[in-house]
Amino acid sequence: MIKVFFRIVSLGKEYKYWMLLAALIGFLTVGSGIGLMMTSSYLIAKAALQTPIYQLQVAIVGVRFFGISRGVFRYLERYISHNVTFKLLAKFRVWFFTALVPIVPSKTIDLTSGDLLTRSIEDIESIEHIFVRVISPPFIFVATAILMFALLNIFSITYAILFIILFTGSAFAIPYLTFLLSNKIGKKIVLLKSQLKEFTVDSLQGISELIFYGQKDSWENEFNKIQDQLINAEYRMNNIKSLHESLTGLAMNLTVAMMLLIAIPDVVTGALNGVYLSVISIGIMAAFESVAQIPQAFQYLSKSTEAGKRLFDIVDTHKNEDEINLTESAITGYNLRLENISFTYDTNNNALSNISFRINEGERVAIVGASGAGKSTLVNILTKLWDYNTGNIFIGNENYKVLSSTNIRNIISVVPQKVQLFTGTIKENLLIAKDGVTDSELMRVLSEVGLDSLINSLPDKLNTNIGELGQKLSGGESKRLTIARALLRNSPIIIFDEATSHVDNLTEKKILETIKELPATKSVIFITHRLNQMDMFDNIIVLSNGRIVESGTHTELLAKGNFYKKLIDSQNQNITLLS
Amino acid sequence: MLFNKTLYSFIKGAQLKFFVIIFLGLLASVTTILIALLLSKIINGVFLSSQTLQDVSTLIIILIVLAVLKSVLIWSQQFFSASLVSFIKKSFRKKLLAQIESIGPLALKSERTGEITNTLINGVDKLEDYFSKFLPQMFLAVLIPILILIFVFPLDWLTGIVFIVTAPIIPLFMFLIGSIAEKMNKKQWQTLSRMSAYFLDVLQGISILKLFNRTNEVIKKIDQVSNSFRIKTLNVLKVAFLSALVLEVTATISVAVIAVEIGLRLLYGNFAFIDALFILVIAPEFYLPFRMLGTSYHAGMEGLAAFENINNILIYKNITSSKQLIKHNNFNFDINTPIIIKNLSYTYPGRETKALDDISITIQPKKITALVGTSGAGKTTLLNILLRFINPTSGNIYFGEDDLQSINNETWRNNIAWLPQNPHLFSKNLLENIRISKNKASIEEVIEAAKKANIHNFISSRKDEYNSAIGESGAKLSGGEIKRIALARAYLRNAPLLFVDEPTADLDPIVEDEIIKDMYKLFSDKTVLIIAHRLNTIINADNIIVMKQGKVIETGNHNELILKNGYYKKLLYAHGDIL
Structure with a gap:
């Protein structure tokens, strides 16, 4: 826990002076409160002794000063600490994103699941509070303790020591007690809450089935079962938490009572001027303000370190890339050559073994095979998202090993299998591919994929928000938008990863037309399990279980009558099945 | 305005609990007043009437007993509010579930499942503080000051008037500034959720961003978006914190005014020290409920914002059952029916x-x-x-x-x-x-x-x-x-x-x-x-x-x-x- 805590803190060390400043002002706020109450009570006690007014001037000024400074300090403290918190939030977000870049797509952690990312975002929001809620309160407390020690020491070291013991005791013993009581329940709450969330997400994703199968009641019952446990745990947690407040109040009153018990005899003997009896008592009361924030600090400490641990677990996943010594080099010639490429997952036995093939500049090559044959792995390797274990890939005359991923990705565009569009306008989404493209150029590419009339029919045209587009954009249409995005880069090699899955036949035909009409200089790697119009490809590579089982043109492969023929047959069989 | 009638109506069925919470809060205040009275009596006795420890020992014991009683009262108050919270969470979730079922799967699909889950779990959680802290505090912020006035007026009408004059300033300013801040805050919520959506978006799209060599730009953009959010938010908070400043300054300055005003009258001998000390001790307590209302103001705002999300789902028109005729219950199904x-x-x-x-x-x-x-x-x-x-x-x-x-x-x-x-x-x-x-x-x-x-x-x-x-x-x-x-x-x-x-x-x-x-x-x-x-x-x-x-x-x-x-x-x- 401590390790995680310091790791989080070190992430934000850039802002340590800001933090220090905020904590300092926080202390001055509490200090002003103490000052106000002590000078006030000094003032009235002195006045009660009919002290001449000129002797009271200092006290009156003090009272006025503290009265104003406290409010001002409080304002400044809140402003600065919020500023720091938001700075940290920005910092943590950048840190997390930067740390994820080399990891994604990961072999070990599935980051495509929205749940994991949503939780990470919550976790980041939870660690951003580490300063205001965890670090600052103890700092203010310690500073206040030192101040009070010094003040009480003026009267007697006994007062100072007694105060420090009781003050520190209540600041740490009470939170510790409740921490012991609530530790288990706290963990249980976290567990139950994520259970309830998972259950809800699962149910909502399957809401059609739930409603169709009339499962509403059993669903609700199950929800209530988990919820009841959660609420029960939260209820007990709340009761423990409220112990804090009540015990801290008690500790304050008892400390005052104790102090009275020790100080009153001193007043009687004359060792302590009676004036200070009220000053001390009231000062102690004011000092306890700094104890109030301590319990919360304990709670947030465990909460934010747990959040931090989850984030570090993700970030510490084995990285795929190590590109320190790679230099950008100009690539000449775009012939792609794979020599004995093998790849093993860490856990999965799905792998590529001994893959060798060649794609000459301007060639159109299809890579076909059933799902799980290794097609997507090949895409990840060709784009250097993953490193291969053995073998070599050459582009032109350069070995992949010496090329940076940036270098490679400047040459290769990908239409990914999963449609991924970003919040923002259509234009913004397209411009991810390439900067400084004019609207007319964008429309030209959109017309290549047959989206121009749709975009033109929208009131805001290219500036239409993707989110607002919602269901207006069908699966096929959003797929075509990602194709347009890839085409826009105008790179010499384009990979289409299952570009025709999830689309109807007309759309499929349109997409294939688009590919056919690409300039002859462009190499195309078309990855698919749908074997339509395969005769348009110069070469077809057939994958099965991570191996190339055969390759050749459509006609050649059909003539061979092997695996490829079987794939084609099964696809066409359907026509005769029903008769 | 922060007091929301619809929200308040959810208390129905748990009104008794709610009033017990307020009643216990008031009782705790009575003990606070009694403790202040005792404390001033003890200090006055020792300081001015030359009493010894023995003379005041009974009073100190009563003080300790009252302190214990106070902490018990506070704990029981929280106990009831924990049970109120449980009740409210359950009834909100029940309503939401029923609504989700009746909206039907199609309408739900256009909303994101993650968003609905969030509203159902975290959104409802955010109501916790509204009901357990903010709402009772609204009542206590009126009742406790009145209670204190009842004690203070007979002792010193001048202080009473200072209290009466300053008390309305606080809610007035809080309302004025609060309502400006609330408007700004609403806008801010939108920015916040848009910013979170952006962050989630780019996290999910890391692979794509890598393929397009865009990660560096995005890192910059995250920083930029987060920081522009920070600046915008701080501009809102600058105003929002003013209400806290007004509260703090009014409270501390009036304590200062009272201290000086009482001090001067003590000086001329037309006021008793015992009463002066009591007023000084109780003065911060007079403003405490306002301050607590201020600190729970944020919770109140959050609760209201969360409630808006909840209400958006609750008011969603039910599209499956909007126009149904009288149902057959004994409908006989015949397979030969077209x-x-x-x-x-x-x-x-x-x-x-x-x-x-x-x-x-x-x-x-x-x-x-x-x-x-x-x-x-x-x-x-x-x-x-x-x-x-x-x-x-x-x-x-x-x-x-x-x-x-x-x-x-x-x-x-x-x-x-x-x-x-x-x-x-x-x-x-x-x-x-x-x-x-x-x-x-x-x-x-x-x-x-x-x-x-x-x-x-x-x-x-x-x-x-x-x-x-x-x-x-x-x-x-x-x-x-x-x-x-x-x-x-x-x-x-x-x-x-x-x-x-x-x-x-x-x-x-x-x-x-x-x-x-x-x-x-x-x-x-x-x-x-x-x-x-x-x-x-x-x-x-x-x-x-x-x-x-x-x-x-x-x-x-x-x-x-x-x-x-x-x-x-x-x-x-x-x-x-x-x-």
Whole structure:
């Protein structure tokens, strides 16, 4: 826990002076409160002794000063600490994103699941509070303790020591007690809450089935079962938490009572001027303000370190890339050559073994095979998202090993299998591919994929928000938008990863037309399990279980009558099945 | 305004608890006043009346007893508020669940499941502080100061007036500044959620951003977006914190004013020290409830914002049950009844174009009817209407003589087996996942259905067989296996009507072929309505309904439609390879 805590803190060390400043002002706020109450009570006690007014001037000024400074300090403290918190939030977000870049797509952690990312975002929001809620309160407390020690020491070291013991005791013993009581329940709450969330997400994703199968009641019952446990745990947690407040109040009153018990005899003997009896008592009361924030600090400490641990677990996943010594080099010639490429997952036995093939500049090559044959792995390797274990890939005359991923990705565009569009306008989404493209150029590419009339029919045209587009954009249409995005880069090699899955036949035909009409200089790697119009490809590579089982043109492969023929047959069989 | 009537109405049923909370809060204040009285009496005695420890020991003991009593009162107050919170959370979630069920799956799909889950779990949690802290504090902020005034006025009317004059300033300013800040805050909430959405978006799209060499730009943008959010937010907070400043300054300055004013009167001997000390001790307590209201103000705001999200779901118009006729309960299903669709139209809420435009067709009993058309032709909409997930905008569907509107949803669905496009598997075991289609099915029946769907062998080969758990959205199963589980559900349901939506859209051909064979066995003697964009699967349907842009273009069997030489033939030729 401590390790995680310091790791989080070190992430934000850039802002340590800001933090220090905020904590300092926080202390001055509490200090002003103490000052106000002590000078006030000094003032009235002195006045009660009919002290001449000129002797009271200092006290009156003090009272006025503290009265104003406290409010001002409080304002400044809140402003600065919020500023720091938001700075940290920005910092943590950048840190997390930067740390994820080399990891994604990961072999070990599935980051495509929205749940994991949503939780990470919550976790980041939870660690951003580490300063205001965890670090600052103890700092203010310690500073206040030192101040009070010094003040009480003026009267007697006994007062100072007694105060420090009781003050520190209540600041740490009470939170510790409740921490012991609530530790288990706290963990249980976290567990139950994520259970309830998972259950809800699962149910909502399957809401059609739930409603169709009339499962509403059993669903609700199950929800209530988990919820009841959660609420029960939260209820007990709340009761423990409220112990804090009540015990801290008690500790304050008892400390005052104790102090009275020790100080009153001193007043009687004359060792302590009676004036200070009220000053001390009231000062102690004011000092306890700094104890109030301590319990919360304990709670947030465990909460934010747990959040931090989850984030570090993700970030510490084995990285795929190590590109320190790679230099950008100009690539000449775009012939792609794979020599004995093998790849093993860490856990999965799905792998590529001994893959060798060649794609000459301007060639159109299809890579076909059933799902799980290794097609997507090949895409990840060709784009250097993953490193291969053995073998070599050459582009032109350069070995992949010496090329940076940036270098490679400047040459290769990908239409990914999963449609991924970003919040923002259509234009913004397209411009991810390439900067400084004019609207007319964008429309030209959109017309290549047959989206121009749709975009033109929208009131805001290219500036239409993707989110607002919602269901207006069908699966096929959003797929075509990602194709347009890839085409826009105008790179010499384009990979289409299952570009025709999830689309109807007309759309499929349109997409294939688009590919056919690409300039002859462009190499195309078309990855698919749908074997339509395969005769348009110069070469077809057939994958099965991570191996190339055969390759050749459509006609050649059909003539061979092997695996490829079987794939084609099964696809066409359907026509005769029903008769 | 922060006091929301609708929200307050949720307290109904727990009003007693709510009033006990306020009452206990008041009692705790009474002990605070008594403690202050005792303290001033003790100090006064020792300081001015030369009393010894022995003289005041009884008073100190009473003080300790009162301190204990106070902490017990505070704890019990929190105890009740914890139980109030439990009650409120449960009743909110219950309402939301009922609403989610009645909105129906289609409306839910347009909202994000993550968002709804968040509202249901975290959103409701955010109401906690509104009800346990903010709302009782609203009452206490009025009652406690009045209570203190009752004690203070007889002692010193001048202080009483200072209190009375300053007290309204605080809520007044809080309201003035608060309402400005609230407006700004609302805007800020939008920015905040947009910023979070952006962050989630780029995290999910890291792979794509890498492929386009855009990660560095995005890192900069995250920083930029977060920082511009920080600056905007701080501008809001600058104003929002002013209310806290006013509160703090008013409170501290009036303590200062009172101290000086009392001090001067003490000086001239026309005031008693004991009363002065009491007033000084109690003065911060007079302002404390306002301050606590201020600190819970944020919680109140958050609660209100969360409530708005909740209310957005609660007020969502129920689209499935908006126009239902009186329900038949003794509806007798006869398999030999045709489904007659007359002049059916449907427009999605917020859209202009009709998704279905004046459709009139008849689905013959015990025949296979295929819906054909490109994406967006209206096939899925029609199926959703038949599944009663949405209600038609106009037109009618008759089951023989009966208007579908007059048949109870559940009764109607009981006669349907449904194979959705993307079947959802729940995070339960395989047995329960299949059994969802027939609640009371025996294990033998489930196994029988699994055998027919050709998934039994796969299930038996797993370690826990039918009790094997399924991960998030069936993560441990392949696409083909998930479809087979759905098929097993349909077999188990064994209903006379079978609705199929785009079977096996992106499986590899061999797997797809096998699944289709197993599915066709289910078709015999059933009224089948099947959607597919793979035309080869429906060529041999008894009747083909060709749709385009919400309209029925052609109907007939394959041969008839080919002879017509119309749109159907054009669609078919798009599938070049086959013909």
